[in-house]
Amino acid sequence: MSLRIMPKSALKAWIQKLQQRSFRIVGPKALHGRYVFDDIHDVNDLVIDYPTTVSAPKQYLLPSREVLFSFNAETMDMTAHIEAEPTVLVGVHTCDMHAIQLLDTVQNHGFADQHYRARRDALYLVSIECQKPCSAQCFCKDMETYSVTETFDLHLVDMGDAYAVQVGSEKGEALLQGFTNIWESTESDQQRLNEVMADKWQNFSFRLDSTLSQLPDVVGAGMHSGYWDELGDICLACGACTQVCPTCYCFDVTDEVDLTLTQGERVRVWDSCQIEKFAVVAGNHNFRSQLGRRQRHRFMRKGKYQYEAYGKMGCVGCGRCGMTCPVKINCIETFNHLTQELVAKQTPGEVKA
Amino acid sequence: MITLLKETLSRESIYMPTPARITGMRSLTQSETLFQVELPSGFHLHHRPGQFVELSVIGVGEAPISVCSSPTRSNGSFELCVRAVGKLTNAVHKLAAGSTVGIRGPFGRSFPVERFHGRDILFVAGGLGLAPLRSLIDEVMDHRGMFGRVILLVGARSPGDLLFPEDLSRWAAREDIEVHITVERPTEDWVSNVGVITTLFNKIDYQGRNMVATIVGPPVMYKFVLPDLLAHGLADSDIWMSFERQMKCGVGKCGHCQMHHIYTCQEGPIFSYQEVKHLEEAFA
Amino acid sequence: MTTRPRPKVAFFDFTSCEGCQLTVVDLLQDHPELLDAVEIVEFREAMSEKLPLDERYVIAFVEGSCTRQSDEARLKSIRERADLLIALGACADLGGVNAIRNPFPLQEVREYVYGEKADWYETYPARPISAVVKVDAAIPGCPIDRDEFARAVTHLLQGRMPNLPDYPLCIECKSRGTVCMYQRGQACLGPVTRAGCGAVCPAYGYGCEGCRGFVPSPNLESMREVMREAGVSDEEIESRLRIFLTYQMMELEGATS
């Protein structure tokens, strides 16, 4: 992997150059005191050293509303919509990169999703190393997502006046093509990078009471915990948690047809396991009618199921769900509560007669 | 002949169905209709009993429906038995013969028929559960020599709700299958058993060692039938069931069909009791 | 395009601002094919034609709340002539803002507006039309959402009931990428309000006021606590729950019978 150096002052010019090359640029920008991923038309709007964004960048791989195919209901002509526009996603935090790894795994698993594949192929990922925790809710150190070694096309590390740019792929190399204000790193750049990284590790602390490898078992042991009902009591079932989560990808599919009932589209839209009708079947039987059960399902997916199915955790520790939840249900407290329950169960001594 | 699954996979989008024609429809009960579906020429469904297809009415939506005809009786077309409960199923009931629908699949795991060879088979069908089982029953009956005793138990709410009466008579007319039917709410001319399906269990003579059971019905039925089967000595791994969950994709992506970590559409819908008995959400 | 029979559709209004009917007119800007899909036989706000008395409406859209005894007869006669009766907008669906006056003493309200001439004017507590006649479906919102209306019409034309979202607004709000009003320090009823408007209010910087009505099982206690945490006073919480939802709140409290 080659390492280059780009002076910070060159970043804007580089983005502008990419814009001239007709890339769609998406990156974090400020909105009402927070940050969101959005199209960058004016490079001055790009804020690359942001804390965290409200929503994950999954929107650019799995749009919240996506046309699968259009149809004519009378002739039965159908046309698949495989849409992908060369897009550079700039400033992706490493936790989100791990989330994209999970999405890659899931969407390519078994029946590969061509819509995802096309978007993914057209997406250029420029990630950035976080140097300190991005919020009170993040726990990326515990989830081992606070750095990334693969998946990116380019990876930036802030070294004060310059970025160290790791080139991760040919796509990454292509992004730098024809841009001259960047050069090969020297020995001393490597040295500085090592120092920056060494400092970085210090800035993060563990937030969970269990280790990553223990987590699936800890969560699994909580299957019958009374804690889920406690969460169920306060949960609003608003679904905001799953919408902002970088690893949630469940969807609903509906047909939308024009008023003459002829032309239409089959679309998929984000869905949420937190809403009441998510698991209803014929006869109106609901397999997860209780709020607590739905919360359990979410946390089981995050801490256990996804790991068992795909070998990757369903939570990357970004902290977004906890920041977004109106009643402040969050991963750190939940996982820690389950750990404490397990510890209490396993602690010998309190033998009851 | 191209199998439909291959076609489904080679389309630009796995979510885009293949147009197929409804060549016949026959009303079975007030809310259930049997549809005969024909794929475009050159295509073959190539399904196994227990598998389902995703059925579309373009402009309305899509839903998973079990194939209820046996692969042994396919002749280029296949059958779906649909109960009108919601948007897609009502829409398909409004179609006329000759209409075009969309089909994707077949998806999911089928009954492991090969593993039943040489064994006695008990079929337990509650309500619409007879639809997916019908495919298996005919497969078994058309290869009758490969199996031991065959017993079919069918439960329905009332005589008018009984599905496939012709098939039931066809089977009952054979010597090599025992057929028992019960209804919960009999009409005056009903001469057969009355009661829920478990009441049939005392009428049959079975013990578990050489028997496999395949049961399909509404969620509550499993709760009552399972203890009976287990009490008669059937092994957990010899009890096979089909699970119904909401499915929006059929290909393991949409998340609706999850029971714990299991995607029902991919790993099921057919499971042995052994595989799911520890899953609370399977029987919730 | 095949020629389907165009169902006869009519629009009626009771106590309302007529904004929902106006939204239907606005829909024509993007969907002039509405006029090919249905035959609009009555729409007093926009046209003078009337359907002969012996003919039936396939769909009657009714805007507005029922606010006086004499409305009931007109509403019932519409119901009798309509195969499907659809409540159009918050006033018809929920009672809407008209019900704000319900907790006040009726005579006092009347006198406030008409002084000593109060008795000239007939009125009674505002109610959703479902309190008077059977309603087959509702298109919620104040005003209704144009696209949702179009979707509902396509569903009706397909011979099924409009498929309304039964999940909360936050789902739409978050998939739109809006910064949550609570993160901006403001109150929002999104978590207990039925989605379908595209979460347009938060997107324009204003917390939801619940014009589309509650989701099927709103966790109101938790919602109040969230607003309290956001620094909203108890009076303002209750007031907010009674902009569009006065009638529902009174119903929950058993005060509408």
Next chain:
Amino acid sequence: MSRVHVDVHHLTRVEGHGNIVVDVRNGVLEKCELQVVETPRFFEPMVRGRTYKEIPHIVSRICGICSVGHSTASLRAIETALGVELSEQTILLRRLNMHGEMLDSHVLHAYMLIAPDLLGVQSVVPLAKSQPEVVLRALRMKKLAGEICRVISGRHTHPIAMTVGGFTHTPSERDLLYLRKLLLDARADVEATVDLFASLELPAFERETEYIASHKDDEYCYIDGVIASSEGHTWPAKAYRSVTNEYLVPHSTAKRARNLRDSYMVGALARFNVNFEQLHPVAKAAAAKLGMKPPVVNPYMITVAQVVEIVHCVEDAIELVDELLLRGVKWEEPVEPPHQSGQGVGVCDVPRGILFHDYTIEDGIMTAANCIIPTGQNLQNTELDMRALVPKIVDRPQPEITLALEMLVRAYDPCISCSTHLLDVEFKE
């Protein structure tokens, strides 16, 4: 014995419910009433006891067609009561938003409610078949109007982003460039509209009356301004009661008004007569083409005055957008009121005429409200027009009389749903 009896029950193609009842016996006009049978809405007592912050959104629901106007008048009443000074940007955005509503309402009225009468069809539905290009043009212009409101305040009917002290959302530069393009593209449609109405013949009927509109010397004004009369007087907004002098009649749930004469007119024609000088030059040229020179005293010409205002609004909107683009639109926190108690009057000239909202606020809570709606102010004038008109046409066949009267009432573009409101302002505990 000759008898003419006109009874139009639930007048169509107007906002809200109104009846016309005329009775002529042996040549004597016995009864001539414009009855407003809209149900009373009771907005004024309803808003009492609430925080003022909720009020603009609630009173917007008085009327779906002039909800930007009601919101703006409400905001101006609150801001005046609580001493809020607005930023230049807010003032520009509010003006632009009001232009959007003015266009929407005028296009709806002129094309969809009035043109069918003039083109001899019953409504816009047959018109869409016989003259689709006319209807499509109207829809394009309405879309422009709707887009202006959507970009600025979220939607036209019941705007979202207008709040006390400013806006809760600001349009981006891209949004404004988009509006600019729409507006420039609309010029052709505006011209075609002028041509269309120049070619249509309106009934000739004249009756001079008093015309009242809000007025500023340097702007054809829709927001704020003083109250000006064609009789040459002006009054500050807070003196609105002495101008409107509201009173009740039993056949109407809406109140009526009179000032220096027995009745007065408000709306597009009143504004045209009072504020002609301030019109955009392009609108003045259009007026000439339409044969209008103040004072115009034919009430049927209200619609034509609306066409002149359509021209004005499009041209002025282009200038407003350009000014906003030049200044650059920035996010501004809405201005916090310096105090929480006070009394204030907000005045706006909305599509149908001058509108007043008068609020009293104590410790942030509304304690009294009074709204005076343009249609109410026009009712008496309309009825007096009817009285003057009937004798002139009494010999015609009854359907013709009915149509002439309906057209007269429709010309006023009555918005009956908003006109039902309060007289007594005393807050009774």
